Amino acid sequence: MPSIPFNRSSLEGRELEYIFQTITIGQIAGDQTFSKKCHRMLEETLGVKKALVTTSCTHALEMSAMLLGIQPGDEVIVPSFTFVSTPNAFVLHGAKPVFCDVRPDTLNLDETKLEALITPRTKAIVPVHYAGVGCEMDAITEIAKRHGLAVIEDNAHGLFGKYRGRWLGTIGGLATQSFHETKNITCGEGGALLINDERYMERAEIIREKGTNRARFFRGQIDKYSWCDVGSSYVMSDVLAAFLFAQLDVWPFIQVKRQTLWMRYHHELRDWCQANGVRQPIIPSHCEQAYHMYYLLLPSLDARTRFIAHLKSLGILAVFHYLPLHLSEYAKQWGGKLGDCPVTEDVSDRLLRLPFFNSMTPETQGQVIQAVTDFVL
Numbered sequence: 001m002p003s004i005p006f007n008r009s010s011l012e013g014r015e016l017e018y019i020f021q022t023i024t025i026g027q028i029a030g031d032q033t034f035s036k037k038c039h040r041m042l043e044e045t046l047g048v049k050k051a052l053v054t055t056s057c058t059h060a061l062e063m064s065a066m067l068l069g070i071q072p073g074d075e076v077i078v079p080s081f082t083f084v085s086t087p088n089a090f091v092l093h094g095a096k097p098v099f100c101d102v103r104p105d106t107l108n109l110d111e112t113k114l115e116a117l118i119t120p121r122t123k124a125i126v127p128v129h130y131a132g133v134g135c136e137m138d139a140i141t142e143i144a145k146r147h148g149l150a151v152i153e154d155n156a157h158g159l160f161g162k163y164r165g166r167w168l169g170t171i172g173g174l175a176t177q178s179f180h181e182t183k184n185i186t187c188g189e190g191g192a193l194l195i196n197d198e199r200y201m202e203r204a205e206i207i208r209e210k211g212t213n214r215a216r217f218f219r220g221q222i223d224k225y226s227w228c229d230v231g232s233s234y235v236m237s238d239v240l241a242a243f244l245f246a247q248l249d250v251w252p253f254i255q256v257k258r259q260t261l262w263m264r265y266h267h268e269l270r271d272w273c274q275a276n277g278v279r280q281p282i283i284p285s286h287c288e289q290a291y292h293m294y295y296l297l298l299p300s301l302d303a304r305t306r307f308i309a310h311l312k313s314l315g316i317l318a319v320f321h322y323l324p325l326h327l328s329e330y331a332k333q334w335g336g337k338l339g340d341c342p343v344t345e346d347v348s349d350r351l352l353r354l355p356f357f358n359s360m361t362p363e364t365q366g367q368v369i370q371a372v373t374d375f376v377l
C-alpha cells in the first residue's frame with residue numbers, strides 16, 4: 001500500500017551548499033550575504049521597490065499593521081476564507097476584523113461585497129490570492145482609492161502568479177509572502193514583506209530591526225544606531241536565507257514542476273469530476289496562477305468525508321482547508337453568525353486538497369489519480 005503525504009519538503013538545488021557556505025564564512029545572523037541576495041532577487045524579478053525577508057508571513061503582516069498605524073477600534077476587511085494570521089496580525093494591534101465573503105468561482109474576496117462593509121473606521125483591505133489565483137485587484141484598488149484605504153496583499157499562495165500581466169504582490173501598497181514548508185518556495189519557516197508604496201520603506205526597516213535604524217547604520221549612512229520607533233525582531237537568519245535563496249534561484253523550475261502536476265490533475269480528473277458533480281478549480285483567463293494547490297469541490301460535506309476516508313484507506317492523505325473565520329470561537333466577540341458569509345460556509349465544507357508537492361513523481365501522482373477515479377460518489 002502506498003503512503004502518500006499531502007506535502008513533503010524537498011531540496012531543489014544548492015540549499016546544503018549555501019548553508020555550509022554561510023556558516024563557514026561566519027554569517028549566521030540576519031541581513032548578510034544570502035538575505036541580501038534574496039532581497040535583490042525578489043526586487044529585480046518582481047520589480048518591487050523593496051523586499052525584506054522576515055521570520056514569517058504572519059510577522060510581515062504584523063509589520064504591515066504597524067506601518068499603517070493600526071489602533072484599537074480600527075477596522076480591517078479580510079476574507080472569511082483564509083488563514084488565521086490574515087486578521088490576527090491586525091487584531092494584535094486592536095483592530096476589529098470585518099469578514100467579507102468570497103467569490104464562488106475563485107474563492108477570492110468578493111469585490112462586489114466589499115463596499116457595503118466599509119465604515120468610517122475602516123483602515124485597510126487585505127485580499128488573499130487563494131490558491132495563487134489573483135483577486136479582482138482592479139476593482140479592489142479602485143474601491144480602496146475612493147475610500148482612502150490601504151491595500152495589503154496576503155500573497156502567501158501567489159508568489160510568481162500574475163493578475164492582468166502584473167505580478168501578484170506588486171499591486172497593493174504592501175504585500176506579504178510566506179516561505180513556510182507548505183508553500184511553493186520554502187525555507188521551513190520564513191516570509192517577506194514587499195513594499196510597493198515608498199512611503200513605508202524607511203520605517204519598515206526600523207520596525208523589522210527592533211525599532212532601531214540599524215539598517216542605515218550598516219549601510220554607512222549614519223555613524224551610530226539608536227532607538228527611534230516601535231518595532232520587533234523580524235529579521236530572518238542567514239542560515240535560512242541561504243536555504244531560501246537556493247530555492248528562489250531556481251524558481252522557474254519549481255513553478256514548471258508544479259504547473260505540470262496541476263495540469264495533469266486537471267486533465268485526468270475532468271471526466272470523473274463531470275460524472276460525479278465535482279467542481280474543479282476555475283482560473284479566469286486574465287490570471288496566471290501560481291500553482292499553489294490542487295483542490296476539488298465535492299457535492300456535499302458527507303461526500304467529502306467519505307472521499308477522505310476512501311483515500312486514507314489507500315494510504316493517501318488529502319486534506320480540507322480553512323474553516324470560516326467569522327464562525328470561529330475567537331470571532332464570536334465580533335458577533336459573527338451563520339449566514340454572514342454563505343459562500344465561505346458552503347465551500348469550507350466541500351473543499352478537498354489533493355497531495356501536491358515539488359518532488360511528487362509521475363508514479364505517485366498516477367496512484368492518487370487512480371484512487372480518485374476509482375471512487376464512486
Ligand SMILES: *Cc1c(COP(=O)(O)O)cnc(C)c1O
Binds near residue numbers: 059085156
Ligand atoms: C501560510 C499562510 C500564512 C502564514 O504564513 P507563515 O509564514 O506561516 O506565517 C498567512 N496567510 C495565508 C493565506 C497563508 O496561506
